[in-house]
Amino acid sequence: MxxxxxxxxxxxxxxxxxxxxxSEELHYQVIADWCEDYGYALKPADNDALLGKSMAEKWYILKERYDFQSDELRFRQECADRYCKAVHKDxxxxxxxxxxxxxxxxxxxxxxxxxxxxxxxxxxxxxxxxxxxxxxxxxxxxxxxxxxxxxxxxxxxxxxxxxxxxxxxxxxxxxxxxxxxxxxxxxxxxxxxxxxxxxxxxxxxxxxxxxxxxxxxxxxx
The missing domain is CATH 3.40.50.1000 (HAD superfamily/HAD-like)
Known part of the structure; x- marks a missing residue:
């Protein structure tokens, strides 16, 4: 002991x-879908930069790459809502x-x-x-x-x-x-x-x- x-x-x-x-793939898919809804195409290679990062850090990384016209609070709230609806015990x-x-x-x-x-x-x-x-x-x-x-x-x-x-x-x-x-x-x-x-x-x-x-x-x- x-x-x-x-x-x-x-x-x-x-x-x-x-x-x-x-859940890592689900997290990526949630963010990719959010980006698509706002007119951005997330690349699979972006996932390497996002793994293990906080949502605040993910927002900063993606905003630098894609110049999002949304805001961090909306990004975090909407992605969290999508994730919570999709996550499952399997x-x-x-x-x-x-x-x-x-x-x-x-x-x-x-x-x-x-x-x-x-x-x-x-x-x-x-x-x-x-x-x-x-x-x-x-x-x-x-x-x-x-x-x-x-x-x-x-x-x-x-x-x-x-x-x-x-x-x-x-x-x-x-x-x-x-x-x-x-x-x-x-x-x-x-x-x-x-x-x-x-x-x-x-x-x-x-x-x-x-x-x-x-x-x-x-x-x-």
Whole structure:
């Protein structure tokens, strides 16, 4: 129940999009459809620049590329509304979700830390059936700087009253892993299968299945 530094893990912080739910393609499609409705043609290559970013950052990137004549608030609200109507349980990543549920039956507290807007965070947790298992969530609305800055994870630790060294982070993206490492936490990278491990050289653990998850860090029995 201790990490590599001999510290007991007291909290687990989960990323959501891409980690607990395979939603990245849906997020892209929602934004692409929004752009089309406003007369812009989003390119698939744009998705690489948007992955892991907050909605505020996505707006800035796309406005720079396409000179949108709309405004950020409308973009965020309308995309969030479309996403919340389209998200469904079949998008869940089953093994990470099962680990989440197993940890919820232990004294270890869990929170979700996302670059997404809070309304999207809540919609994801609802369709996954995890809302009641989370102490709280940190969204892109709650911080000045999103991942890869450590602020979201440090805010979560402060809110729980635990030291960063007592926290375990579970992430799927390089951006999220960087945030957890910068926050001084133990990080598990759990991307989709067949993701090159070399992209995650900074992480403490790299797993591709529940069998590889470092359960020895937690009181899972």
């Amino acid at each position: 201790q990490n590599k530094n001999g510290t007991t893990i007291k909290a687990v912080f989960w990323d959501i999009d891409g980690t607990l739910i395979d 998008l869940q990543r089953e093994e990470p979700t099962e680990i989440f549920k197993a940890i919820s039956r232990t004294p270890v507290r869990q929170a979700c830390v996302s670059n997404g807007d809070m309304v999207v965070v809540q919609a994801n947790l609802k369709v996954l059936g995890l809302s009641e298992m989370v102490v709280f969530s940190i969204s892109g609305d709650d911080v000045k700087k999103g991942k890869p800055d450590p602020e979201p994870y440090l805010a979560a630790a402060a809110r729980l009253g635990v030291e960063p060294s007592e926290c375990l982070v579970v992430e799927d993206s390089v951006v999220g892993v960087a945030a957890g490492i910068a926050a001084g936490m133990t990080v598990v990278a759990w991307p989709e299968k067949n993701t090159p491990r070399e992209n995650y050289s900074a992480t403490d653990y790299f797993v591709s299945s529940a069998a590889e998850f470092p359960t020895d860090l937690l009181p899972l029995g």
